[in-house]
Amino acid sequence: MRVTAGHRRPTGRQLRHHNRGRVVWHRFTVVFVPAMLALTLLAIGAYVGVVPVALAIEGKQGVKATAKKFSFDGTATFPGFFQTQDGEKRTVVPVTLRNLRVQGVCVSTKVPTPFGDYVLRITSPTVGSVIRVGDATFGIDDIDRLDFGGDTVNVNYGERTADGTPTDSGIRGYVPMEVSNIVLGLDLNIRYVTANQLHLDGLTMAGSTGQHECY
Amino acid sequence: MTPRYDEPSFGEPPHEPAHEHESLSPQMVALYAWAGERPWLGGTVTTLSGLAIAVLPNKGFTVVVLPGVAGLSGFVLGGLIIACGMFMLFSPQLHGILGIATVLLSLVSFVTTNIGGYVIGLLLGIVGGSLGFAWRPPDPD
Numbered sequence: 126m127r128v129t130a131g132h133r134r135p136t137g138r139q140l141r142h143h144n145r146g147r148v149v150w151h152r153f154t155v156v157f158v159p160a161m162l163a164l165t166l167l168a169i170g171a172y173v174g175v176v177p178v179a180l181a182i183e184g185k186q187g188v189k190a191t192a193k194k195f196s197f198d199g200t201a202t203f204p205g206f207f208q209t210q211d212g213e214k215r216t217v218v219p220v221t222l223r224n225l226r227v228q229g230v231c232v233s234t235k236v237p238t239p240f241g242d243y244v245l246r247i248t249s250p251t252v253g254s255v256i257r258v259g260d261a262t263f264g265i266d267d268i269d270r271l272d273f274g275g276d277t278v279n280v281n282y283g284e285r286t287a288d289g290t291p292t293d294s295g296i297r298g299y300v301p302m303e304v305s306n307i308v309l310g311l312d313l314n315i316r317y318v319t320a321n322q323l324h325l326d327g328l329t330m331a332g333s334t335g336q337h338e339c340y
Numbered sequence: 341m342t343p344r345y346d347e348p349s350f351g352e353p354p355h356e357p358a359h360e361h362e363s364l365s366p367q368m369v370a371l372y373a374w375a376g377e378r379p380w381l382g383g384t385v386t387t388l389s390g391l392a393i394a395v396l397p398n399k400g401f402t403v404v405v406l407p408g409v410a411g412l413s414g415f416v417l418g419g420l421i422i423a424c425g426m427f428m429l430f431s432p433q434l435h436g437i438l439g440i441a442t443v444l445l446s447l448v449s450f451v452t453t454n455i456g457g458y459v460i461g462l463l464l465g466i467v468g469g470s471l472g473f474a475w476r477p478p479d480p481d
Contacts, residue, residue, distance in 0.1 A: 144478045145376030146432070153474035160443045160466045167450050178451050 177259070177322040188315075189339045193229025193251045197222040197261075205264070217264035217316050225258040231339040244336035249328050259322025263315050272310030378432035379439075382472030386442050387425030389468050392461030393449050394418025413452040421445050421465055428472045439473025 170176030205219050229251035235244050249256055364372070394415050424442045428435055446465025449456040456462025 146379065146475055146477045148379075148381070148471055148474045149476045150474065152476075153470050156439060156443055156473045157466065157470035160447065160470065163447055164450065164462070164466065167447065171450075171455075176451065178455060 171325060172328070173326060177324050188232060188234045190230070190232045191339050192227050192231070195225065195227040195230075197225040215266065215316070217266055219262050219264050221260065221262045222258070223260055225256075225261050227256045227258075228252070228254070230256060233336070233338040235338060243334050244338055245330070246336045246339070247328060247330045249326070254327030256326060256328065257322075257324040258320050261318065261320045261323075263313075264317040266314040266316045268311070268313050270310070270312035377478060378430075379428050379435045379472045379475035382435070382439065382468050382470075382475055383425045383428035385425075385464055385468030385471060386428060386438075387422050387468075389442070389446065389457075389461045389464035390418045390421030390423075390425060392418075392464055393421060393446075393453055393457035396454075396457040396461060413449070414454065414457070417445055417449045417453055418457070418461070421449075421461075424472075425468065432475075432477065435472045435475050435477075439469045439471070439475075442469030442472060 167176055171178050205217055228249065230249045231246070232248075233244055233246040235242050395418070421442055424438045424445070428438050431438075443466055446456060446462050446469065449465070450462055453461075456465070
């Protein structure tokens with residue numbers, strides 16, 4: 126032990142014997158175990174679609190998405206702005222889809238790695254399970270291509286006057302449309318996606334270097 | 341002249357590691373004493389959890405601020421959890437309520453903030469909050 130005349134510094138051993146606070150492990154388990162149980166229940170609830178979660182995906186990652194069947198109430202707002210990390214202000218059109226219902230969804234993204242292209246692919250069944258989103262907003266940067274095809278597209282065709290002239294019908298402020306068997310091909314640059322009240326039901330996620338993209 | 345010498349002491353085990361005998365600097369002693377009076381581990385882990393929830397979902401992306409719950413709640417919840425961690429360190433007498441608050445905020449982040457900062461921040465928050473709650477202050481002398 127190093128001793129100096131008139132002054133003695135404490136050693137690590139002496140400090141450890143000093144009266145100190147400490148963690149009481151049985152109290153730790155009293156909080157930790159119920160919290161992990163709650164987390165497990167939340168995770169199971171999110172997986173089966175009972176617990177809604179919120180996601181915000183943003184950036185410049187290329188994402189390919191297809192869906193077999195979907196329905197929504199759509200609203201588009203005035204152009205909005207967002208600021209990038211380098212200070213640049215860009216304009217987007219936030220398009221909000223309310224009460225979105227999607228079946229047979231496939232979303233994939235590819236990330237190049239030194240070991241090959243890593244593809245993350247999220248799919249849901251084409252029958253049965255429905256993904257429900259209360260409020261999904263897409264910040265559209267620009268639209269490169271739009272293909273539209275379908276059997277029938279009738280606008281404001283719901284009601285007619287006595288002489289056969291189509292007349293306004295439905296909820297004021299909405300355009301009544303009747304479409305069937307439409308095929309949409311969109312090539313968009315979307316800067317961000319936010320989704321609230323997201324009910325994920327039957328979603329499966331797989332990621333590997335051998336995965337195929339959605340198209 | 342100050343005499344300095346090494347002397348073996350009675351009562352100590354004969355095979356103590358060398359560092360056990362080395363004296364510590366005054367700064368280390370002060371830090372050690374300071375840490376002994378507060379839940380430093382719980383506070384540190386909790387602060388890291390808040391940082392993970394606030395920063396991880398936004399790191400590496402180009403958009404700074406997003407509309408919507410998920411875009412904003414990361415900063416709000418992450419900031420609140422960081423505050424809990426700081427209060428654990430600087431107001432240790434509140435460790436119990438802060439630990440519970442940290443665990444609850446972490447669980448809320450699962451639903452509102454990109455699955456709790458990609459699960460990492462969520463798990464750190466549960467561990468940090470539990471450590472903060474489980475800390476027992478030093479016995480009064």
